[in-house]
Amino acid sequence: MGVVVLDFETTGLSPESGEVVEFALVRVRGGELGLEMASLCRPHGEIPYDAFRVHGISKQMTLPFPYFEELLPSVLGFIGGDTVVCHNTPFDMGFLRAYCARAGVAFDPPLGDTLNMARRLFRQLPSRSLGAVAQHLGVDAPGAHRALYDATVTAKIYIKMANMLNDMGFAYPM
DSSP states (O other): OOOEEEEEEEEOOOOTOOOOEEEEEEEEETTTTEEEEEEOOOSSOOOHHOOOHHOOOOOHHHHHSHHHHHHHHHHEEEEEEEEEEESSSHHHHHHHHHHHHHHHHHOOOOOEEEHHHHHHOTTOOOOHHHHHHHHHOOOOOOOOOOOHHHHHHHHHHHHHHHHHHHTOOOOOOO
């Protein structure tokens, strides 16, 4: 068993009304980055300007790509039985669970959350955003809010924090 880091870029904050417009998965094995899977995804609706301002993904950019629900079987196959890790897991897993529920697919993997790990390890930080944690750990993070970039940064900070917590006697998969 290993870890798969997941990141979504979406049309909004709610899995009931928002859609995935980009996803990325980064596998971690033995404390090393491994295989990746990523794609833009065409939403059924529009991409609100507020969402576009965050990730820079336009509806036009997504038109050649499939809808996320068409990619869901491949995404779940890539994850397999691994632990899914995100930075703010309730957000990303909320979207994944909503897509699974609409497809009638049961999916309840083990979960990890780098935001919670950072809260445990770095109480002194005024912000535990992905960029702030990456900077604190010396992980290069020059940009943000594209799925593969965020998943890769999350994987790097996960490895560092899991090593720290494992050294403290906790058991985090690597």
